Amino acid sequence: MNRLLAATLLEARVELRYGIVPVAAALGAVWTVVLFLVPAGAAGAVAPYLLFLDTAAFGALFAAALMLFERIEGTRQALAVSPLRSAEAITAKLTVLTALSLLMAVPLIVVSVRDRPADVLGALAPALAGVALTALLLLTLCLAIGARTRDLSGFLLVVPLAVAPLVLVPLVHISGIVEHPLTYVVPTTVGADLIRLGTDPASVGSGPATLGAGTAYALLWVVSGMVAARRAVDRGADPAPPPRTGTGGRGPSVHAPAVGRGALPAVVRFARVDLFGTGRDPLLLLMFCAPVLLALVIRLVFPPAAGFLRDSHGFDLVPHAPAVLAALVLLHVPMMFGVVGGLRAIEDADENVLLVLRVSPLPLSAYLAYRAALVAVLSLGGLAVALPVSGLMAGGWSAGMVVALVLAGLQAPLLLVGMTALAANKVEAMVVVKGIGAVMVLVPVAAWVLPGPWNLLLLPLPPSWSALAIPEYASGPLGTWALLAGGLLVTAVASAGLVRRTLNRIGDG
Incomplete structure (x- = not known):
């Protein structure tokens, strides 16, 4: 006892x-x-x-x-x-x-x-x-x-x-x-x-x-x-498979970039590892399917769920479909990719990959830029598919929806650098995910519930710009292009601060 x-x-x-x-x-x-x-x-x-x-x-x-x-x-x-x-x-x-x-x-x-x-x-x-x-x-x-x-x-x-x-x-x-x-x-x-x-x-x-x-x-x-x-x-854990290389499965893991090959080849080797695996679980590759599956589930579940709520509780969910779209698709897809990318970066730190980078042609800043660019591209592609497939885009593609997609896609690298800046290990990374995840779920709902112009008080939070860009949201005096410019600025400022903190923390500042 x-x-x-x-x-x-x-x-x-x-x-x-x-x-x-x-x-x-x-x-x-x-x-x-x-x-x-x-x-x-x-x-x-x-x-x-x-x-x-x-x-x-x-x-x-x-x-x-x-x-x-x-x-x-x-x-x-x-x-x-x-x-x-x-x-x-x-x-x-x-x-x-x-x-x-x-x-x-x-x-x-x-x-x-x-x-x-x-x-x-x-x-x-x-x-x-x-x-x-x-x-x-x-x-x-x-x-x-x-x-x-x-x-x-x-x-x-x-x-x-x-x-x-x-x-x-x-x-x-x-x-x-x-x-x-x-x-x-x-x-x-x-x-x-x-x-x-x-x-x-x-x-x-x-x-x-x-x-x-x-x-x-x-x-x-x-x-x-x-x-x-x-x-x-x-x-204990199941044993890890032997490391593989592109030349037959022997020798050092391709996960560490080789010295003397330049930064660009090193980035290409990282991309090969992330997308095609080296014995680690291909989580990032599997994530390609996640936006489509999420959108299909929402497309199938939303109509009967809305009918059930209307018949059983007298609440009509259909008029609130833009808020559901923003919370469950627009900001959820970037959160998934951002979390996976952030966890991969934290694992690289745990496995001393970042120590190898300090004696390689690839600086830590370039490594971080690669990780951020990868999750941004994947998020934009996932959103381009998931938004129309979800069935919640009543007005179809418009200038506002394109701006919302662009600003939402940038939340994935923002979440990634937030994890690397604020977390030194997997446990702290999950703490950061819990906090930022709650913000990314609540902000689009709050922006929908709060009447304009009160919802503009949420603008210091980067996710709010992408939600407000959806045409059905009340964005007050802010037009589509003002939302794009403001969202890019706020996201860039927040990202720059987190990147600087990350580089200072891992010794490349």
């Missing part, structure tokens, strides 16, 4: 050091304000989605990132010769990250039932139980997968396939589209229902017996997940 307590306190200090605790507090405050702005009568119906999707799932990626970074630092090897067992280390990580989710959830639950102050205590118990249960299920799964993968890119390739049913099935269930007992086969469904029981009890159709049996079933999954995670940690 003393070892477990010490491990838990140490884990809390580590997460505080890497900024996980502050970002949890900030996100909790932001979502509480957002929920407070929702009318009191509707807050209880909206809260389960926020609590399930963001609050309960908050620590899942951090758990894997912490484990992968510990492997790089040699912490796992140190634990192998210490009195602390792997089961205790995993329990400490689960305890701290679940506690953060619960602390984030408390104000959200209180705000969601503000029209029923007498029911606050009665709402907290089931809702917090649902958050804890969901958090533990997702955390143990991510820990088990993270312990078996070689790096964060490999983890991000595998985890969506495993997590998707744990997220999508409960969402379909609590939305009322499909409320069938078989949905409880997915263990996170009961967690979502417990959250809903606290914030919106009238919408829960399952009785106490069903919820009780579902909770027991989910707890069995939690225990199984902890056992799987411990075994995966003890076994």
Whole structure:
């Protein structure tokens, strides 16, 4: 017990050091304000989605990132010769990250039932139980997968396939589209229902017996997940394949540019590595398909979802399609490419590739420019396909939509240099992604909800310019070309500051 307590306190200090605790507090405050702005009568119906999707799932990626970074630092090897067992280390990580989710959830639950102050205590118990249960299920799964993968890119390739049913099935269930007992086969469904029981009890159709049996079933999954995670940690990651080159698979990895070949050939070699792989997971290449898949899902889901909301809740989503387009496509596609590019740059730092660059013809500034240009081009191409395929561009292509596409595409390199400037490792990179990702989701929604000219107060934030360029947005006195010029200027200034910070931090300033 003393070892477990010490491990838990140490884990809390580590997460505080890497900024996980502050970002949890900030996100909790932001979502509480957002929920407070929702009318009191509707807050209880909206809260389960926020609590399930963001609050309960908050620590899942951090758990894997912490484990992968510990492997790089040699912490796992140190634990192998210490009195602390792997089961205790995993329990400490689960305890701290679940506690953060619960602390984030408390104000959200209180705000969601503000029209029923007498029911606050009665709402907290089931809702917090649902958050804890969901958090533990997702955390143990991510820990088990993270312990078996070689790096964060490999983890991000595998985890969506495993997590998707744990997220999508409960969402379909609590939305009322499909409320069938078989949905409880997915263990996170009961967690979502417990959250809903606290914030919106009238919408829960399952009785106490069903919820009780579902909770027991989910707890069995939690225990199984902890056992799987411990075994995966003890076994370690799958071995990496031997490095490959373009000349037959022997010799040094092509990932490090050779001295004496010039900066341009070095950049070409980096592009070969990124796009065609050298034994690392081809995450960037796989991302080529992501914008199309995202757009197709939105095209198929949006009409029935809008009809369901209109018939069941009296809310017509169709007039708000431009905001959905901005949040889920226009700014989401650049965020995906920016995150992948940023993680690849962080991995290059972890694998000492940047040290090699210091004795090569390719300066670090050119390397950073290459990474930024690559994600910008990929984002622009992805948006050019995803925007029309999504079916949400009611007016088709116009000057405003072209400007919105250009400005949105530039958010990918901005996010990349934000990660390299503010994060020194994978864990801090995920913290930065959490913060910037929340901004990129909330800004287009806020720009849509706020009436003009109040939405112009968001202009210091680079993503706001691309959202306001969509013709249906109220951009006040700013015309299309003013939005283009202003957006380019704000993005350039922000990027220049982050690039300078990056170069200073890694010693090339």
